[in-house]
Amino acid sequence: MDYITDQAQLTTLFQTYGVFAIAVYVVIAIALWRVFTKAGYPGILAIIPIVNTFILVKVAGYSAWMTLLYLIPIVNFIFSIFVAVRVAQRFGKGGAFAFFLLWLLPVIGYLIIGFGSAQYRPRY
Template sequence: MHIILGSYYSLFSMIGWWGVFKKAGYSGWYALIPFVNLYFICKVITGNGLNFLWFLLPIINVFYAFYLIFRLSYVFGHGFMFGLGLLFIYGLFIVILGFGSSRYRGYR
């Protein structure tokens, strides 16, 4: 049962990131390739893809992941509450972000 739920969660996540990458002007297939997707996630959110290297540092990677989740909310024009939604109900909120009416505003 957990394998099935985990598979659905991963599928929703990839579909959502596909839409996020398309809105940000990148090819959607980047969502399917490990480490490449992390590079482009950081590039979409912070403007510098090499920031994914922070994930290689223990403990810091957890704080950086929280930062990226809330920053993702802001680069698409949402606020803190949407960031909480991304944090706690990630699979649903990433699909809403990728295929809803949100627009990519850039990482500035």
């Protein structure tokens, strides 16, 4: 970055991705709002960035304290897969749906669960 134009191009790139990231976040928040409502939790909690992770872990059937596992570097990767699989099970979906649509492409997966006909089945 020897020239000021290089920095300006980089700033433009970040602005473009920033707008895209905000749009993706809004769509995920809308989808999670519906998922939380189906699971019996207040949908407004989907808007709050860290709280929505706590509620998603509770929807999966884990204790909210287990959300702290997301702070451990390699464990968070594994635990996010477990949460996706458990959320899919709670809504009557299979493992392939959980891995590909809730873990790899959560925008699509949570929209399908939230706006589809899937019903939440709590564990007794």
